[in-house]
Structures are given as structure tokens and as C-alpha cells.
Amino acid sequence: MAQALSILGLGVASALGAGVDSLRKGLAGQAKPRIEIDRVEGARGEVALPVYRASDDGLERFMARRAVRRIDRFSRFALLASYLAVENADLGESLDPSRLGIAFGSGYGPLETTFQFQDSTIDDGDKCASPTAFANSVHNAPASHVSIALGAQGPCTTITTFGHTVGEVLCTAATWLERGEADYVLAGAGENYSPVWGYALARDAAEWPGEMRPLDFDACTALPGEGFVVFVIARAREGGGGVRLIDVASGDEAPEALAQASRVFVAARGVREEGTAYAALAAASGDAPIEAHAALYGSMPTGLAFEVALAAASAGPDERIACASCDGQDATTVVVVGK
């Protein structure tokens, strides 16, 4: 990265709950994710599919119930994570909304609402399509709602490129800060569970896991997750607090970023196809211990955001944690954070 950046604040809404402490407790084994059973049709009949469920509990502390009545669950996750991140950053009067940018991402977008819109036309006919569901079904709806709620008038964008999403979100935030487009950027990503996703996972699964084992590449143990992570990112200041965002690397630069890490967190999703790519990644990581935490938040294409959040919440003094995700066989993104 051309300049030093800091993660000044962190907000999360995930199956572990809301806020930074939920991540710390999850890592320490003091909290368990909220897992609900969804019954979906698999190749061999009905499957009881465990799903990592997030909640928007706590949003009422920041927004009146009336203000969120037309906002869908996915955007509520983003709103809750954003408010918590800003609170966690404790920016006070230095936060000028006209200089606040938003860079969000999602692999699948607001899935529930996408299908709710189709429900409205299937149930009631084409003439009764739901305008509320349609407006919320656009991928940039979470960024839009957060922009409106916080009055953020800087640049605002949403990236949706599956496994490439989180790296590009962070690079975009860094670019805006470098160019002086914004003083602070809310950078975040997340997913929204729909039973259709569960069906897609279960449809052709030969066997079904009882739990996620993200580093077991001999089996498919993916269990869907949902939630949203938001970071408040700013240019690093001398003596300033927060966690350093040291690097976002991909392609040929990824091995070097991995080699300097004291720990490596991987966003393995519990699918077999990732085995080769993560084996290469492990080889580039040297002696650094490798951890994967999807068993805390679920399988998601934007799982890298959750690994970065766990790293930012747990990084010790002088630690350098590389968080990595592999998109299929070929593309690796590495995000390095440290104190």
C-alpha cells in the first residue's frame, strides 16, 4: 500500500452476535455461534441444514424502529455493523459526514430480498410487484441505507466479485484516502442467507457435515453463514490508535505478504476445490501457524472480511497477521493487519 492506514473502528453483526467483544469471545471459546436448522431438499431427501444466523438485535439503540421498517435484514446487518464501527472508533467531532466514504461488498447480495421480490409477482401477479423489495434488492442497497443514516456524502460504492470482493473493497477505500476523497471510509462486506442458497449447497451433496471443518479439504463441510463486517479506515497518524492495515496483496505479491506474517488466518469455506490453492498458500506461509475460523461465522464468499475482523480484534503487540482467501484454484488475496 502506498500509505500507512489504520483500522480505527470495527463493527460486526454475525452469528456470534454484535460488536467486537462477540468476536473475541468466539475466538476464546467463550461464545458459540447462533446456528438454526433449515430443512432443505438434498440429493437424498430432506436435509437438516445448520445455518449460521446473524441478527440485527441492537440496531434499535441507533435507529428508531419506524425508521427501519422498510429496510431489509441484509441492510440492517450493514447498518448495525456500521454504527458499531463508528462507535468503536470513537471519532467524536472529527467525523465530518461530507468527508465519509463507504466501500461495501458482497458475493451474493441481498438474496432474501431478491427472492421476496419474485414472491410478490408469483403470489400477486406482475402488476403487484413490490417496490420496497425491488429497491432493497439492488446490491448497493446496504451502502445506500448506511449513507443516508449516517449522512455520509463522500464516495460510495459496492463491489460484488465473489472471492475478489473483500480485497477490492479495501483497495478502493485505500485509494480514496490516498487521493483525499475522504477522511474516513467505512469498508465492509457481508452476505445474506436464503433457503435457496441452502438448497444449492444441499442439492448435490453426497454427504452432509454436522459441523464446519474449514481446513478439512477431503470433505465438503460448508455450512452457509450471514452477517456483515464494517471497518472504519483512515490514514495512519503518528501515535494514533487502532490496528494497522499493512497490506492488501494478490497474485504474485501474495506469497511475500504471507511470508512476513506471524500468524495466518484463512477464509477457507469448507469446500474441496479450495484444497490445492490453500496448500500452496500454506507453503508460502513458512512456519506461521494457520488458523481458519469459518466454524464461528459460516461459509461465505466474503469470509475474508470476517477473518480480518477476527485478526483486528485479536492482534497482539508487534503481531502481524495475514488473512487470506482463495477464490477457486487460482486467485489469492492477502490482507495483512498488525499492531
Next chain:
Amino acid sequence: MTLARVVVSGSGCICAAGADAPACLVGMEAGRRAPREPRRIALDVDRPFPVFEVHEDLAGALRGFDFPAPAAEPGRTSRLALAAAAEAIRDAHLDPGDLAGPRVGVCMGTTVGCTLNNEPFYRAWRAGEKPDLGPVEAFLANNPAECLARALGATGPVATIDNACSSGADAIGLALEWLRQGRCDVALAGGADELSRVTCLGFMSLMIVADEPCRPFDRRRKGLNLGEGAGIVVMESAERARHRQASPRAELMAYATRADAHHPTAPHPEARGLRRATDAALKRAGVSPRSVAFVNAHGTSTPDNDRVEARAIAGIFGDTAPVVSTKAYTGHTLGAAGAIEAVLTVRHLAAGRIPPTAGFGESDPDCGMIPTVTATNLDPRRRAAVSNSLAFGGNNSVLVFGRSE
């Protein structure tokens, strides 16, 4: 800090106005357009629903152009993107084989192209059947930026932007930054979107679709017509283009984007975000409003957009720069719109002439601005052109192009 100059060395588009950029310019110069009831999709609505649909044989548009690694079963949005990319690459005097490897980035805007909204699949699933996962696999294989990158063998930065109707402009703006940061040497950037029942019914539910051909900025305007298509530019540093003796179409001088922070689907009444984005883009480009040869407006033909945008344009540019809405010929192509309009802006700037705004007949006192009513020669002393893109969510994005030297 001095930023590297970036040029548009090639451009291509496909939309209802034409199967390629030259065809679009010829038709628009003559004021030709033909919105019709959709042929590929059926809507159970009790009113006319004119759209700007692409009827060209997309396989034909790609014939004679061999991508090194053809994408696996590209969907319609991806095929539109590939057709526009083929023209842009040819126009840049590049070979697809030149675009493989880690120094080439691909950035695309879309809305439909990143959404799992296959209706037959969902209906079957909802009915308790066990539908084949083909549509899900197609969704995963057809992310527009990944699909185009795969087709080219490009392994540099890749991103698909979904900022609703400003996606295409934002993709070009993000790629500009990639080039300036040295993340890649060449970038293909743009947008693509196909017509779909979901977007047609969604826009109808919001009551902003016209039952007649659209009339941007006209007092009698009733709303937008949806369209489909793709626009792509090939971008590289001016230095690189000079080194390979390319003749750029234009310089991409600046990009800026600002949020309204006002409403999910309506623009800020004072065009707060658009004014700030325009100011920032002009400042960054180092051009004054009086140096702008023309503005390609977002100009959707909805009552709200046109009133707010026209006032902002009039406030910034006065009556010195002619204004055109090319959506009068393409329809609103959503995630592709900002990119198609960027291509048309570049081509019209190079041609020194812009078309009439079809459908415009009566000025609207609420707008305080009159778009082109005839084909208009551009002032050759004015070196820049501006392309506006506004979007659901309150995004306002502005691209500033300069004449190629």
C-alpha cells in the same frame, strides 16, 4: 501530486441504437430510434411497455474475433460485454492475446449480471420441485468482470461494481485509479446489462416507466424506457499508448463520485451529490465549466431526475455547454448506462458533433435547461466533455474526457 495521464485507446458498445459505436453515431445523428414492446420477455401488464432491446445476433457480433480462452457458456449480459469488448479491443489496435496476464485489469458495472434472479428456477424451487442447479452455476460463472477476464486470460485486478445505474461509470473510474496506482498497465472497463422481467417489473412498481418513447427534459416526459447493452473502453497510460504508437480516442481526465445521503430511490432535491461530484471532477481535470464542449446528461426522462439534474447542469455550466441525453436512443441500460454513455461521449467528442435529444419538443420551466434539438457542432476550442451518471442509492458519478491530442 501529479497523476499519470490515462487515455482511452479503444471503445466499443452495443445497444438498441446500434451493434457497434459507429452504427450508434449514424443512427443518432439522424435522430433514429425504435423503442418497442419487448420480444424476449413477456410481461403481464395492462399498459404499453416500450423498451430498447438489442436484436442483433450476439454470436454474429463476436464472429471473426477469437478470444484466447472463450468463456464457458456466457449468459446474455456477458455476451453483450464480450461483443462490446471485441469492438473496443479492435479499436485500440490490440489483439486479444495482448491482454492476457497479470498486467491487465478488468472492471465492469452491472445490476442484472450479478443477481441470482432466474425466475423459472425459483418458481420450480418454490413449488417444491428439485430444479437443476444450472441457473445457479450460470450465475456463478457469469460475473461480468470475472467472465471477461477469463475470456482474455487477464489475471490483474478484477472487480464488478453494482452501484445500480452509475455502475458503468464507476467501473471506468475505478479502473482509472488502478492504472494510476500501477496495479495494471491496461484496463478494460465498462458495463453490461440485459433486459430482464425482474428489472422491468421493479421499475414499473416504482412508477417511473413511461408508456411511450421517453422524452428527456421535455415538459411532457412521463418516465424512462428500459434498455440493454454494453459499453467498454480500453484504457492505458498516455505514455504506453505513445510507446506503441496508438492513436487514443480521448483522455480520461478525471472521475469523481459523491453520495446524496438523501433517499434510496430519489435524487437530492438540490442535487447535492451531483454538484459536489461535478465540482470535484472538473477541479481534478483542471478544466473550467467554460472549457466543456458538451455534457452527456444522465437524462432518464423521469420527472425527478431530469428536473434535479437539469438545474444542477444549468447552475454549473450555464448555457455555455450543449447538453444531450443519449438515453433517448439507448433507453436506460442500468449497469451499462454509464459505460455506454462514456463510449458515446468519447466518440462524439472525437467527431466534434453531438446528436439531437430525440423525443424532446417542449421545454420545461422547472428544468431551466434545453437539451440539443438538432445535431450540433461542438466548439473546437473546448477540449473536454462531461458524462453524468446518477443512481438509486444516491450515487452521483462524473467522468471528464478530453480531446485526444
